[in-house]
Amino acid sequence: xxxxxxxxxxxxxxxxxxxxxxxxxxxxxxxxxxxxxxxxxxxxxxxxxxxxxxxxxxxxxxxxxxxxxxxxxxxxxxxxxxxxxxxxxxxxxxxxxxxxxxxxxxxxxxxxxxxxxxxxxxxxxxxxxxxxx
Numbered sequence: 496x497x498x499x500x501x502x503x504x505x506x507x508x509x510x511x512x513x514x515x516x517x518x519x520x521x522x523x524x525x526x527x528x529x530x531x532x533x534x535x536x537x538x539x540x541x542x543x544x545x546x547x548x549x550x551x552x553x554x555x556x557x558x559x560x561x562x563x564x565x566x567x568x569x570x571x572x573x574x575x576x577x578x579x580x581x582x583x584x585x586x587x588x589x590x591x592x593x594x595x596x597x598x599x600x601x602x603x604x605x606x607x608x609x610x611x612x613x614x615x616x617x618x619x620x621x622x623x624x625x626x627x628x
Contacts, residue, residue: 563617
């Protein structure tokens, strides 16, 4: 499996890792309400609410990233740049989650932009295939 595909796998895991602080915050709220979890999540504040937002954003970011990796793969665009973009995306998303939980706003936004740029460049990678040779 390629480095970029491993990064897609890790990125998928990050979605669920981001969910752990949400479940913890729900439990601290008097117990996890498995009957109406979304209603309980809507009542979260502070770190719990930020954790929920980070978890939801992880789904959004994952879709663009996975599409970018698949576009590079389907067009047989390979090379160091694809790997660097994929690894950079994963690293940015890990630190994005940390910044979101720590309420570091401008740092979080910067890391979000880095991840988005990586995803978009992966989508555009077939157009600059010559650079990868």
